[in-house]
Amino acid sequence: MGRVIYMDNHATTQVDPRVMDAMLPYFTEHYGNSASRNHKFGWDAEGAVDRAREQIARLFNARPKEIIFTSGATESDNLAIKGVVEFYKEKGNHIVTAVTEHKAVLDTCKALERAGKAQVTYLPVDTYGLVDPDDVRAALTDRTILISIMHANNEIGTIAPLREIGRIAKDKGIFFHSDATQGVGKLPVDVEAMGIDLMSFTAHKIYGPKGCGALYVRSKGPRVRLTPMMDGGGHERGMRSGTLNVPGIVGLGKACELAAAEMDTEAARLLELRERLSQGIMGQLDEVYLNGHPTQRLAGNLNLSFAFVEGESLLMGLKDIAVSSGSACTSATLEPSYVLKALGVGEDLAHTSIRFGLGRFNTAEDVDHVVERVVHEVRRLRDMSPLYEMAKEGIDLKTFQWARE
Amino acid sequence: MAYSDKVVDHYENPRNVGSFAKDEPNVGTGIVGAPECGDVMKLQLKINETGVIEDARFKTFGCGSAIASSSYVTELVKGKTVDDALQIKNTHIVEELSLPPVKIHCSVLAEDAIKAAISDWKTRHGEAEAAQSAAANE
Numbered sequence: 001m002g003r004v005i006y007m008d009n010h011a012t013t014q015v016d017p018r019v020m021d022a023m024l025p026y027f028t029e030h031y032g033n034s035a036s037r038n039h040k041f042g043w044d045a046e047g048a049v050d051r052a053r054e055q056i057a058r059l060f061n062a063r064p065k066e067i068i069f070t071s072g073a074t075e076s077d078n079l080a081i082k083g084v085v086e087f088y089k090e091k092g093n094h095i096v097t098a099v100t101e102h103k104a105v106l107d108t109c110k111a112l113e114r115a116g117k118a119q120v121t122y123l124p125v126d127t128y129g130l131v132d133p134d135d136v137r138a139a140l141t142d143r144t145i146l147i148s149i150m151h152a153n154n155e156i157g158t159i160a161p162l163r164e165i166g167r168i169a170k171d172k173g174i175f176f177h178s179d180a181t182q183g184v185g186k187l188p189v190d191v192e193a194m195g196i197d198l199m200s201f202t203a204h205k206i207y208g209p210k211g212c213g214a215l216y217v218r219s220k221g222p223r224v225r226l227t228p229m230m231d232g233g234g235h236e237r238g239m240r241s242g243t244l245n246v247p248g249i250v251g252l253g254k255a256c257e258l259a260a261a262e263m264d265t266e267a268a269r270l271l272e273l274r275e276r277l278s279q280g281i282m283g284q285l286d287e288v289y290l291n292g293h294p295t296q297r298l299a300g301n302l303n304l305s306f307a308f309v310e311g312e313s314l315l316m317g318l319k320d321i322a323v324s325s326g327s328a329c330t331s332a333t334l335e336p337s338y339v340l341k342a343l344g345v346g347e348d349l350a351h352t353s354i355r356f357g358l359g360r361f362n363t364a365e366d367v368d369h370v371v372e373r374v375v376h377e378v379r380r381l382r383d384m385s386p387l388y389e390m391a392k393e394g395i396d397l398k399t400f401q402w403a404r405e
Numbered sequence: 406m407a408y409s410d411k412v413v414d415h416y417e418n419p420r421n422v423g424s425f426a427k428d429e430p431n432v433g434t435g436i437v438g439a440p441e442c443g444d445v446m447k448l449q450l451k452i453n454e455t456g457v458i459e460d461a462r463f464k465t466f467g468c469g470s471a472i473a474s475s476s477y478v479t480e481l482v483k484g485k486t487v488d489d490a491l492q493i494k495n496t497h498i499v500e501e502l503s504l505p506p507v508k509i510h511c512s513v514l515a516e517d518a519i520k521a522a523i524s525d526w527k528t529r530h531g532e533a534e535a536a537q538s539a540a541a542n543e
Binding site: 308312346389 | 416419424436438439440441442443445447464465467471472517521
């Protein structure tokens, strides 16, 4: 097999060579423990971590000390939600979140419910995947201590109205956490203007290394406190013990610096590529449907359902292209995407969905190749699809009597 | 998930894709599965007067393993009598294609498709014979 085109940038991204160059000296040369306070190795490492904190904080208008380093966004989500619930248990136990959140948020909430530590409201979304801020307001009770709404959805790219939700949280004096894993570095974020108190993100979605993420924790106006999940040396203002992953942190810092410098031009470039991809496919194939919001979505995200073609079989045909599917067959559960289901996409169409994730290293040539391959494979599989044949014969697939297993 | 070579081969070079005219009396059509389950197989068998399957066609909406299972079945049933075809078990398909546990339902669906197609043929064949003998008696 020749070169495989990577177009799955919501799953992870290639480390930018500039990020890797920044990290390398911290493996072999400046390998000190940033907590070693009495020698040069420690001071060098600490200096690098401090610089990274500044680079990161500058990206979304935070203070450097408000950045708590973690192993990634899943840990950050867990720490934010469990940490607040535990610390503020005297104040309340109710969480408001949405059905389309990442599993790192949903399963954390479910674990807290099972343990009897929290009551959780899972808000519905509209057909585009948007949470209605009025629904957030209506769900709040005098026991609500946390609102957790993601910035941009990892499957459909829909961008949530964080500013409106942040304002509601401020009005009511409730903490607002956002899982901004897909948003940070790609969309403008200002934790002050958007009223965000806690925010999870990770390096590997923004061309940094895997295994290093962070949680933004507001230090004043109001100060947010957390019960740590791990006991130990009291690193990171006591919120996350454990020797810091210095090379990873340097990488996250550099990734944030690059993202800030290139955000506008890169978003415009990705949008152009996405239009080329979308128009190239939809101009040649009928019965292709867009999942998610037509405009209020990540520039690099295109999620399409190819009616009558099962997603996994399409991925199998696109073996020289790395994309992902909302089809059940690509997951262990045999259930199609819960996100698409929440949008009201029928299970029949959910099984046919493909997520294209454009990123920094994709080119117009990549897009043209993907268009050509997708169109070819969809046509081939439709010729093999009994559903396509039936639809063309005018049979209504919704009312047809299927012999269900 | 890695696919077995045989699954890949059937997926890339599916055997006997297509359709026969459904209303021919010597054709049995089985459609099993449902779109919301992610798998639909249509299997058609052309069966001669002695009850031997002379030809088969399939169309499948489903994952690569579902396509491969139905493609393999069209090869497997050709030349078999209806009674022998009804003896085909899904486990045979699992073994031939080295399907992993999560894909066993594809083989079950393929077995169901054979049974559904033969059942359809029996119904229609019976009707055709009845019509013939009715015509002969007039």
